[in-house]
Amino acid sequence: MVRPITITAVERSFAVEGEAPVRALAPVHLTVAGGEFLSLVGPSGCGKTTLLRIIAGLLPATAGEVRIGDDVVRAPDPRVGIVFQKPTLLPWRSVMENCLLPVEIMRPFSPAEGRERAEALLHLTGLWDFRDRLPRELSGGMQQRAAIARALVPDPEILLMDEPFSALDEFTRERLNEELLRLCAERPKTVIFVTHNIGEAVFLSDRIGVMAPRPGRLGAVIDLATLPRQRDAGLRKHPAYFDKMAETRAAFDELLA
Ligand SMILES: Nc1ncnc2c1ncn2[C@@H]1O[C@H](COP(=O)(O)OP(=O)(O)OP(=O)(O)O)[C@@H](O)[C@H]1O
Ligand SMILES: [Mg+2]
Known part of the structure; x- marks a missing residue:
């Protein structure tokens, strides 16, 4: 049984000396089903890493809570795997x-x-x-x-990945995208995957959360259930793939307008 992640009204501010606090996250509500692959996309500084660190139990929320299954996250959980933005x-x-x-x-x-x-x-x-x-x-x-x-x-059981493939060449990225899906199919995992690459998000995900800055928030969720189930290299040539990329980009444009 792979557990879901439930994010309820999670907020985070950071104190900045001599200035008003930075609202890194306005209340975020999101449920990621057990075994679901959800990507988060959004411009630099919109709170993606902050949200991931809160889910990982590495940073406390200013308000709200995250649950993995029934357990409120208060500290890192050994069943949660994390790939940070910079290799550690x-x-x-x-x-x-x-x-x-x-x-x-x-x-x-x-x-x-x-x-x-x-x-x-x-x-x-x-x-x-x-x-x-x-x-x-x-x-x-x-x-x-x-x-x-x-x-x-x-x-x-839970995999949190923060732009894991951004330092890789396109060819290696695509191959590792396919391998990641194969590993998830082999043993289901609940995945939250941060990326700046819309094509990668469409290729990998069941849903995409589009985030917006100032304050960081989840502005739209794109459902990819209508894409062909078979996520192999052929999908990157499928018209539905391009349609979903356009839909994600349009959600972005609307949020940032
Ligand atoms: N420790 C901190 N102290 C003060 N401000 C912080 C801290 N961590 C993050 N912030 C601020 O919170 C906001 C969100 O940062 P975060 O790193 O979550 O963005 P991001 O969406 O991951 O950006 P990127 O795509 O560049 O990685 C930014 O305005 C950032 O300056
Ligand atoms: Mg980040």
Whole structure:
């Protein structure tokens, strides 16, 4: 049973010295069903990372609450996997050792099974040949791929991803989009995925939340249920894909007008 995420009237302000507080989030209401893939798109500074950090239990809300299933989020939950906007690898551990970290801490699998999963994900993300390197010996995009592999190793029930593929070339991004969907199909997860790329959001998601700034808020939700179920490379050529991109862009234009 994969749990839903319920966001009820979540607000967040930040104090700024000598100025009025920044309203990073006006009340946000959103329910992400168990097993649903929801993307958040919106211009820089509209509160996407702030919302994700609140859902992850890394930042308290000023008001409102987030529930995962029936549990109110008060602290990070080990069943929640997070990929941050900037890769956060431990600099003294190799790529493989970084990927094994969540298995060592949480022990969701036997050590042998954990290693098997880490190996498979390092192959998948194209990092197998770099498994013994330290993070500083990798490019930014490779570090980000290592952070993605690490988040997936413990097979989290909830996956929060903050622009995970933005540092990657288009070809690698598309391939990893397809692999991410394959992993979600294999073992259902509730996913919230932040991106600036509308095509990526349409390709991956069941729904897209369009956010607007000042104050940060959820302005529109686009339902993608009418897209063909088969989300493979062929979808990127399907007329319905372009229609949904246009619909998302129009929602954006309306919100920012
Ligand atoms: N720790 C903080 N202190 C003060 N202000 C903050 C802090 N964190 C975020 N903010 C402000 O809150 C607003 C939302 O920031 P957030 O990082 O959530 O935006 P974002 O949508 O993720 O942007 P981007 O697309 O650039 O990553 C911004 O105005 C930002 O300046
Ligand atoms: Mg951000």
